Amino acid sequence: MIEVKELQKSFGSLEVLKKVTFAVNPGEAVAVIGPSGSGKSTMLRSLVHLEEATGGSIIIHGKPLVKDGKYASAAEIREITSPMGMVFQHFNLFPHLTVRGNLELAPRTLKRESIKDITAKSKDLLSKVGLTDKGDVYPSMLSGGQKQRVAIARALMLNPDILLFDEPTSALDPELTGEVLRVIRQLAEEHMTMIIVTHEMNFARDVADRVIFMDNGEIAESGTPEQIFGSPQLERTRMFLSRE
Numbered sequence: 001m002i003e004v005k006e007l008q009k010s011f012g013s014l015e016v017l018k019k020v021t022f023a024v025n026p027g028e029a030v031a032v033i034g035p036s037g038s039g040k041s042t043m044l045r046s047l048v049h050l051e052e053a054t055g056g057s058i059i060i061h062g063k064p065l066v067k068d069g070k071y072a073s074a075a076e077i078r079e080i081t082s083p084m085g086m087v088f089q090h091f092n093l094f095p096h097l098t099v100r101g102n103l104e105l106a107p108r109t110l111k112r113e114s115i116k117d118i119t120a121k122s123k124d125l126l127s128k129v130g131l132t133d134k135g136d137v138y139p140s141m142l143s144g145g146q147k148q149r150v151a152i153a154r155a156l157m158l159n160p161d162i163l164l165f166d167e168p169t170s171a172l173d174p175e176l177t178g179e180v181l182r183v184i185r186q187l188a189e190e191h192m193t194m195i196i197v198t199h200e201m202n203f204a205r206d207v208a209d210r211v212i213f214m215d216n217g218e219i220a221e222s223g224t225p226e227q228i229f230g231s232p233q234l235e236r237t238r239m240f241l242s243r244e
């Protein structure tokens with residue numbers, strides 16, 4: 001479903017991704033962990049073309065977004081990235097729109113569904129993330145945890161079959177992370193395909209089918225949570241975890 005081959009990214013002389021290769025299968029929840037600056041966000045952002053790779057390939061549902069460093073056309077990029085939804089650390093909600101307005105903006109603009117269906121779906125998704133009564137309020141009236149749940153509902157409005165999370169709880173006070181992680185856990189139970197960049201080690205251990213440990217622009221280790229968190233052989237991961 002997602003194949004990343006020898007992905008490279010440099011910012012000037014800084015090599016941030018050094019031939020990163022991995023694949024994500026349908027229904028898998030993959031947690032990406034690793035030290036600050038190891039390239040996790042850059043890798044994730046490359047998948048939806050928020051960063052442009054300097055080499056390698058990204059294939060989504062069999063279609064190359066970039067192949068051996070050569071990008072598809074702008075129209076193809078839009079189509080290839082369209083099955084993916086992204087949730088950001090800082091929510092990125094539109095402050096001038098109500099919660100419902102945030103959810104409905106993209107589907108109303110795309111006009112793929114009727115207004116009636118869009119309205120019904122935003123209601124359903126607000127209920128799914130436990131915010132039934134917040135449709136008419138503005139983001140500034142919400143807590144960080146509520147904002148992030150709105151952001152998740154918004155990402156789901158376009159029926160993505162892959163969800164990407166870039167440190168979804170890093171901007172939250174510790175007491176608000178649980179409500180967001182619960183929603184992501186539920187999506188994992190529903191077998192949504194997800195890549196979750198996170199510093200929440202317990203969450204990665206409990207929810208992910210597979211854990212990728214990035215270090216210094218490379219995939220240093222990758223395996224089941226048991227292998228990554230329980231194996232004494234994985235020296236680099238163990239050193240990282242002991243510092244966390």
Ligand SMILES: Nc1ncnc2c1ncn2[C@@H]1O[C@H](COP(=O)(O)OP(=O)(O)OP(=O)(O)O)[C@@H](O)[C@H]1O
Nearest residue numbers: 011014016034035036037038039040041042043167
């Ligand atoms: N737009 C940019 N221009 C220059 N350097 C950048 C840019 N974006 C990221 N970097 C650098 O690339 C490296 C990897 O950053 P990235 O955000 O991918 O790491 P990360 O593993 O997600 O870190 P964190 O856990 O702190 O978010 C860092 O050294 C960062 O400073």
